Amino acid sequence: MAPELRKTRFVCVSDTHNSSPADGAFKLPKGDVLIHAGDLTKQGTFAELQKTLDWIHQADYEIKIVVAGNHDITLDQKFYSEHGPHFHNQYPQVSQACIELVQSYSSITILNHDSAHIHLTKEDGPQTSFHVFGSPYSPANGLWAFGYSPEDASKIWEYSIPLDTDVVVTHTPPKYHCDESKDRRAAGCEILREKLWRVRPHLAICGHVHEGRGAEIVLWDLETPNTRYKEALIEYWTDPSTDNKKQSLIDLSAKSSKPLENSGSWGDEEIPPLPIEEFTKELDSMSLRRWKSKERPAFTLKTLDDGHTSLYYEGIRGHGGIPPSGRCDMEALAGRMGRKETCIINAAITASSWPYKPNNQRRYNKPIVVDIDLPVLQK
Numbered sequence: 001m002a003p004e005l006r007k008t009r010f011v012c013v014s015d016t017h018n019s020s021p022a023d024g025a026f027k028l029p030k031g032d033v034l035i036h037a038g039d040l041t042k043q044g045t046f047a048e049l050q051k052t053l054d055w056i057h058q059a060d061y062e063i064k065i066v067v068a069g070n071h072d073i074t075l076d077q078k079f080y081s082e083h084g085p086h087f088h089n090q091y092p093q094v095s096q097a098c099i100e101l102v103q104s105y106s107s108i109t110i111l112n113h114d115s116a117h118i119h120l121t122k123e124d125g126p127q128t129s130f131h132v133f134g135s136p137y138s139p140a141n142g143l144w145a146f147g148y149s150p151e152d153a154s155k156i157w158e159y160s161i162p163l164d165t166d167v168v169v170t171h172t173p174p175k176y177h178c179d180e181s182k183d184r185r186a187a188g189c190e191i192l193r194e195k196l197w198r199v200r201p202h203l204a205i206c207g208h209v210h211e212g213r214g215a216e217i218v219l220w221d222l223e224t225p226n227t228r229y230k231e232a233l234i235e236y237w238t239d240p241s242t243d244n245k246k247q248s249l250i251d252l253s254a255k256s257s258k259p260l261e262n263s264g265s266w267g268d269e270e271i272p273p274l275p276i277e278e279f280t281k282e283l284d285s286m287s288l289r290r291w292k293s294k295e296r297p298a299f300t301l302k303t304l305d306d307g308h309t310s311l312y313y314e315g316i317r318g319h320g321g322i323p324p325s326g327r328c329d330m331e332a333l334a335g336r337m338g339r340k341e342t343c344i345i346n347a348a349i350t351a352s353s354w355p356y357k358p359n360n361q362r363r364y365n366k367p368i369v370v371d372i373d374l375p376v377l378q379k
Contacts, residue, residue, distance in 0.1 A: 003375040012347035014207025034061040038069025038171035068136035074098035076145035128374035130166040138172035153191040178346035200339035263338025
């Protein structure tokens, strides 16, 4: 039985780089959940972190979720121990003190490549729940924190994001989505894009690439079971608040003209031991070629060389049809076909690129507000 769903409002920001609502750089709309996708500071000093965390702490949201970014260098202890003097030669910072400062704000959920189950319990709020994963990592580009090489990307992302995740918050964008940099290259991470295909959360919130600010709704291709990571359609969001005082709102709730097609974490997340007839029926519902063989060969769950769990049919090989080949990512598909769309949001507040213009003349974007339906807490 499907749970009761209720609209929940997320307010998304990233790359504030020491700017705050108190400075007049941007205004915070009302909402239930505040997301900050990294680069809270310019260079991660204790004072910079404290300033940003103070305004987040004081912001009127029931839940506040934060990840660090590549500019928050003191929060990457290994990086700062090696490269701290390059940034703070005259005024060295104590990385551990900065980390403890961040952890001291009990009102803020800090995610460091890990997950949390969030429950909104206020009587006057939506009283919904969701699963969130957050990470500060991004592809290395210059001497900055939380960077990884292309060779290490798979190790960073391979088994990090649980399949029941509803909201993914990363500093880096996925490749080809809200990630076009000032030199017109795709600066996002391809491995992260692949993992989003597997998980297919409601929201994937990021920042990092200031010029990529905006949103896209991705319809994932799930009808080719032997080909992973395909996308069927991308719908580009047009910001309704350009040059006016309106909110930058994306309404994906059931009452909108186009609600998000995503069944979320309340679906069947386990790999079901399906009888072959039921499995065939499920794939038939995707309008795939019918498997007409009279013989019903045995099938088993196997872990492939790349670590994925797949259904394997003895004696059958091929590129498509029913049953699928061993390349089919059944762990990502079985019982999860309702997770069809993901809204990817680059919420960069600072519109200017690093390094900033002379005299620190920075331009700012508005926070991006998104409404989605989430399950009501079971009492």
